Amino acid sequence: MSDYLDINNEELLKDFFSEAEQQVEILESNVLVIEQNPEDRNAVDEIFRAAHTLKGGSATVEMTELSKFTHAMEDLLDEIRSGSVRVTEETVDLLLKSIDIIKLMLDARASGSIYSDDVSGIVNQLRSFIPEKTDKKSSKASALKVSVPTSAPPVASPKAQTPASSLDVKDYFSEYEILELAETIQKGEDLYAVIVKFDESNLMNSVGGIQVFAALKDYGSVLKTVPDFDALYEDEFHETVIYFLSSASDSKILEKAAFIGDVTLSASAERLQIKEEAHETYKPAQSAPAKAPDASVSGIKVSEKAEEKAVEEAQDQPSKSVEKTEKKQSQPSAQGSGHSSSGSILRVDANRIDYLLNLVSETVITKASLNQSTIEFTELYDKFQNSSTIYKDKTRRLLDKMPEYLEKIQQGYDINSIKQDVLNEYSSLLEVFGDFDSSMKAAVTKFKSSSQNLGRISGELQEGVMKIRMVPISQIFSRFPRVVRDLSRDLNKNVQLVIEGEDTELDKSVVEDLLDPIMHCVRNSLDHGVESPEVRKSLGKSEQGILLLKASNEGNMIVIEVADDGHGIDVEAVKQKAVERGILHPNKTLTDIEAFQLVFAPGFSTSKTISSVSGRGVGLDVVKTHIEKLNGTVMVESEPNVGTRFIIKLPLTLAIIQGLLIRVGDEVYSIPITSVIESHRVKPDEINRIDNYEVFNVRDEVYSLLRLNRLFGITSAETDDDGYNYIVVVGTEEKKVGLMVDSLIGEEAVVIKPLKDQFTNSPGIAGASILGDGSVSLIIDVAQLLELGLKQEMQARERREASIW
Secondary structure (H helix, E strand, C coil): CCCCCCCCCHHHHHHHHHHHHHHHHHHHHHHHHHHHCCCCHHHHHHHHHHHHHHHHHHHHCCCHHHHHHHHHHHHHHHHHHHCCCCCCHHHHHHHHHHHHHHHHHHHHHHCCCCCCCCCHHHHHHHHHCCCHHHHHHHHHHHHHHHCCCCCCCCCCCCCCCCCHHHCCHHHCCCHHHHHHHHHHCCCCCEEEEEEEEECCCCCCHHHHHHHHHHHHHHHCEEEEEECCHHHHCCCCCCCEEEEEEEECCCHHHHHHHHCCCCCEEEEEEEEECHHHHHHHCCCCCCCCCCCCCCCCCCCCCCCCHHHHHHHHHHHCCCCHHHHHHHHHHCCHHHHHHHHHCHHHCCCCCHHHHHHHHHHHHHHHHHHHHHHHHHHHHHHHHHHHHHHHHHHHHHHHHHHHHHHHHHHHHHCCCCHHHHHHHHHHHHHHHHHCCHHHHHHHHHHHHHHHHHHHHHHHHHHHHHHHHHHHHEEECHHHHCCHHHHHHHHHHHCCCCEEEEEECCCCEEEHHHHHCCHHHHHHHHHHHHHHHCCCHHHHHHCCCCCCEEEEEEEEEECCEEEEEEEECCCCCCHHHHHHHHHHCCCCCCCCCCCHHHHHHHHHCCCCCCCCCCCCCCCCCCHHHHHHHHHHHCCCEEEEEEECCCEEEEEEEEECCCCEEEEEEEEECCEEEEEEHHHEEEEEEECHHHEEEECCEEEEEECCEEEEEEEHHHHCCCCCCCCCCCCCEEEEEEECCCCEEEEEECEEEEEEEEECECCCHHHCCCCCEEEEEECCCCCEEEEECHHHHHHHHHHHHHHHHHHHHHHHC
């Protein structure tokens, strides 16, 4: 427990940053909710709880600038929660600005520094929304507070003091615990009870107990607290806390360490005689029932709200302990490592872990069954050898006896009698393997059952592990309400964001790389798609545009749609821009679908002006590049004055895919099944040439042909025994090509292993996989293969034509 509150503890910092990110997301999403519905009490309560949790957590790790700023924000949220302050556009803007500052503070701490910009302006704005009556109460509290000196510990009232003789160790520890304490306390150390009384008027009175705990642990081992430590960590004020610790320091040093200005009222340390108590426990006696310490304190009690302003003024004068804390926090190693690793933290439903544990237990049982089968097969092999020895021996004796039987036949002996003699002596030869045969059948049946169970368990285990990596897409969808709100205001547009399917799950590695593509699609829809309110009104549309963000499952794929109800893509403008940039010949005719694909060209933009939102032509190019890296596809559908829809299709996971195994020469390759459209078995005379390109016709549709043996430099026959060629059609609906292979092996689950070192940049290869027989199969990157194949085919034809001339 003593390491838990160490602010340089990397595990603590990881947990804090991960929790802080979640609380910031809760803050931001719910602020946007109350902007639309100010009467939503649940959202207001969620905002307040998130701010309070963030304040307490930052105070625990001694990030004072964050805890103070969050407290100022919490004051306004408290007034909103009580109904004293109404939710308006101004308050929402201010809260969102405050959240942005909190993000900057967290980022600064993550990089090993402390946010140093002046936030007094926005703090004053937060306070300006709080009604005047609160300030008056604070003023009175300030007057009361001034009369109490802060430079030295205040003198506790007679009731607050605890006499040395009144504290009995048996009131707080059982007999067994006392014996254990006597053995735990090291030589040169004593057991102390440090009694601390806290200031209820402190702004962060609920975390005072933890702050004292953190201070005392530097002087010894804190063995127990009353109330319990878990109770101290809750959002509740405890007036008196007793800390039992083993320390080599004297009581004065402990009292000084436990007293924290503006947090505690008094601190007293008493040394306990634990050794004597330990000897007494051997005597027959009942231990006294545990009782809570007297928590009553005389004097004036001022509520937290009444002294908030006074304490804030006092906090402007940093104490030595705060200065020491800031020096510790300026170390970059602990802070940086804490936050950088937060992205690798994966929160998993406990039911999924239980499911995996159950499968592991089944695996152990199956393993034991297979071990038993191994033993049985070993015994059966010994039995087979014995039976084989007997069989060979009897067969040899029969062969040795054959000349004798033949001689008797020649001498005229009755053949039937000779046959009967052979049967009587050697009939057991037919039953030598009888016991082995029955035992072998039973063992094989048992082994098949265990093997089937192992296959089922491994399949479920694979699915269970993949589910652990699955996270809801809401992790990125939740960021877009703020983006759409701010961007639509910058563009002077009225846009409503509709999110559907946010519970759809996909692999965490895919989620992390999906934010940028969706962000570019959303920005494109807002800037180029949705019209201004005036234009929409003139077209007979609602002044408020709709932007749809939707996720759904389609087999082993996830489909993400970004759709708007704007004016759609201007096909003529796209063609004109393509002609201007030299991408398209002026006389070439394009279908609408082909024109839509031009918007993904690098540097392509129909925007006439360059702004912070668009105009540089890098948005949709980034979308296509990122999605293809994830083995996905992106398509565009658009209709004039109806809207535009971006459709992104991705595999649910990048770790295991379904692949079509093919053979080229002696090599086996895997093609992702998501890229396979169909396969054909054709005769060589069905392959034709058009402009020196090899093509073949399927249902009146002409496909270009790539020979993988030429592409990868592999010697192969290209045809099967009957003289047929196998062709696998791969690509997308817009771009298809046929790959000629030697044979098709079948479909199989392929585990992707990334290639490293000199193989990393191998064109046309996405990775490798190990097959069931131990051989390595390279996984084909279809997108790269199309570009590489066309390029090499053109170069080869140019060389052939040059040699002819």
